[in-house]
Amino acid sequence: MHKENKMKNSSIIIKTGTLRTSDSEFLIQEIDASFIDQILQLQQDIYDSLPEENKSFILVKPKSFFENHFKSDQNKMIGIFVDNKLIAQSIILQPTIDNPSTGMVDMENIDDVESLSIIEGVLVNPEFRGNSLMEEMVTIWLDIAEKMGRKHAIAEVVTDNPFSWNVFLKKNLNIHSIGIDPDDQTKLYNMHETIDNIREKELKGPFNYHGAKPKKSCHVEDFKQQSQLMTQGYKGISYSKPDSQMLMARFKY
Ligand SMILES: CC(C)(COP(=O)(O)OP(=O)(O)OC[C@H]1O[C@@H](n2cnc3c(N)ncnc32)[C@H](O)[C@@H]1OP(=O)(O)O)[C@@H](O)C(=O)NCCC(=O)NCCS
Numbered sequence: 099m100h101k102e103n104k105m106k107n108s109s110i111i112i113k114t115g116t117l118r119t120s121d122s123e124f125l126i127q128e129i130d131a132s133f134i135d136q137i138l139q140l141q142q143d144i145y146d147s148l149p150e151e152n153k154s155f156i157l158v159k160p161k162s163f164f165e166n167h168f169k170s171d172q173n174k175m176i177g178i179f180v181d182n183k184l185i186a187q188s189i190i191l192q193p194t195i196d197n198p199s200t201g202m203v204d205m206e207n208i209d210d211v212e213s214l215s216i217i218e219g220v221l222v223n224p225e226f227r228g229n230s231l232m233e234e235m236v237t238i239w240l241d242i243a244e245k246m247g248r249k250h251a252i253a254e255v256v257t258d259n260p261f262s263w264n265v266f267l268k269k270n271l272n273i274h275s276i277g278i279d280p281d282d283q284t285k286l287y288n289m290h291e292t293i294d295n296i297r298e299k300e301l302k303g304p305f306n307y308h309g310a311k312p313k314k315s316c317h318v319e320d321f322k323q324q325s326q327l328m329t330q331g332y333k334g335i336s337y338s339k340p341d342s343q344m345l346m347a348r349f350k351y
Contacts, residue, residue, distance in 0.1 A: 112176075112238055118229045122180050126234060129177035129187070131168040134161060136184040137175070144221045154284045155259050159189075159219065170197055174242055176235050178222075185226045188235040189219040192248055202254055204277025205288040209250055215243030215293075216252045220262065232262065236269045244293050251296060253289040257321065263287050264337050270299040273334025273344070276325055285321065287334070308335060312348040 113126040129137070138161060145158050167173045172194055178186035191201050193211040200216055208214075217239045222231050240251055251271055255263040263273070266289040274290035291299075299307040314332060316323040324334070324344065331350030338345065 113234065115234070117180070117226065119226070124185075124229075124231070125179045126238060127177055127179070129175045129184070131165065133175075133177060133184065134164050134168075137164055137177075137187055140184050140187055140221060140223065141219070144223065147224050152258070154279075154282065155256050155262070156219065156221065167191070170194060172246065176238050176242075178226075178231055178234070180226065186222040186231045186235065187219065188217055188221070188239060190239055190242060191216040191218060192243070192246060200252070202252065202277075202288065203279045203286060205252070205254070205275060205290075208252075208274075208290065213249040214252055215239070215246070215248035215250065216254075218253065220253075232265045233269065236265060240269070240293060240296060244297075248293065250290060250292055255287050255289060257285040257287050260318070260337065260339070263289060264339075267334065267336055270296045270304060272349075273324075273346075275328055276321060304335065308347050314346050314348075315343045316346065318342045318344050 109127045109129060111125050111127045115124055116122070117124055141156070141158060145153065145156060148155060167175070167189065170192075172192040174190040174192070176188045176190065177184050192215050193200055195212065198211045200211065200214060201218055202216065217236065220232055220235060243251060253266055253271065254277065255266065257263075257276070267273070271289040271291045273287045275288045277286040277288050278284070279286060314327055316327065318337065319342070324346070327346050330348065332346040332348045334344050335347045336345045337343070
C-alpha cells in the first residue's frame with residue numbers, strides 16, 4: 099500500500115472522486131473512534147441547518163452512542179472528506195447476539211439480528227448536496243455488509259424526506275412497511291431488501307427483475323392506500339416525482 103493511499107490516522111481510502119458541483123476532490127474512507135469530535139460537529143451543523151419542520155429527519159446521537167458503536171468490530175462508519183474536512187457520514191450498525199439493538203423504531207423482525215445490516219445517520223453537509231454522495235455511501239455500505247456476510251440491508255427514513263428514501267429506492271431497496279415513531283408520531287418508511295436480491299436487480303435491471311409481478315400506483319402521500327397495499331403483499335419499488343406517484347409491486351400472492 100502506497101503511503102499516499104492512507105490518511106494520517108491510517109484509515110484506508112475506499113474511493114476518490116471529483117464533486118459535480120465544483121472541481122474539488124473527495125475522499126471516502128472508513129472512519130473510527132478517533133473521528134468522534136468531527137462526527138459530532140458535522141451532526142450538529144446539519145441539525146442546525148435543517149428548518150424546524152425537517153428536524154425530525156435526523157435523530158441526533160450523543161457522544162456515548164458513537165463510543166459504544168465503535169466498541170463492536172461489526173459496526174462501521176463511512177466518512178467523506180473534502181480538503182481534509184469531514185463533509186458527509188453514515189453509520190453502519192451490524193447487531194450481534196451480545197448487542198442486538200437494530201435502532202429501528204417500528205419494524206417487525208425479519209430475520210436473526212446477526213444477518214442484518216442497518217444504515218442510519220446518513221448526513222451530507224448542505225454545501226455539498228446534489229453530488230450523489232449519499233448514493234456513494236449507500237453503495238459502499240452494501241459492499242461492506244455483503245463482505246461481512248450480512249444478508250439484509252435495512253434503513254429507516256421519515257416519509258416526508260424523499261431526498262433520502264428515493265436514493266434507497268434507486269439503490270434497489272424496497273419500501274417494506276410504514277412505521278410510527280412512538281416519541282413524536284413521525285411516520286417512517288422501513289426500507290429493506292436482501293443483498294442477494296439487490297445484486298440480482300443490479301444485474302437484470304429493476305424492470306426485468308420485477309417482470310410480471312402485479313403493480314399498482316398510488317399518490318406518494320396516500321399512506322392509507324400504501325398501507326392497504328402492503329397488507330396485500332405489495333412493496334414500494336420506485337417513485338415518479340413529476341406525477342407524485344409511488345409504484346408498488348406485489349411480492350406475495
Ligand atoms: C438526504 C441527504 C443525505 C441526501 O444527500 P445528497 O448527497 O445530497 O443526495 P443526492 O445528491 O443523491 O440528492 C438526493 C436528492 O436531494 C436533492 N438535493 C440536491 N441538492 C439539494 C439541496 N441543496 N438541498 C436539498 N435537496 C437537494 C437532489 O435533487 C436529489 O433529489 P432527486 O432524487 O429528486 O433528484 C442530504 O440531503 C442530507 O444530509 N439531508 C439532511 C439529513 C437527512 O435527511 N438525512 C437522511 C436521514 S435518513
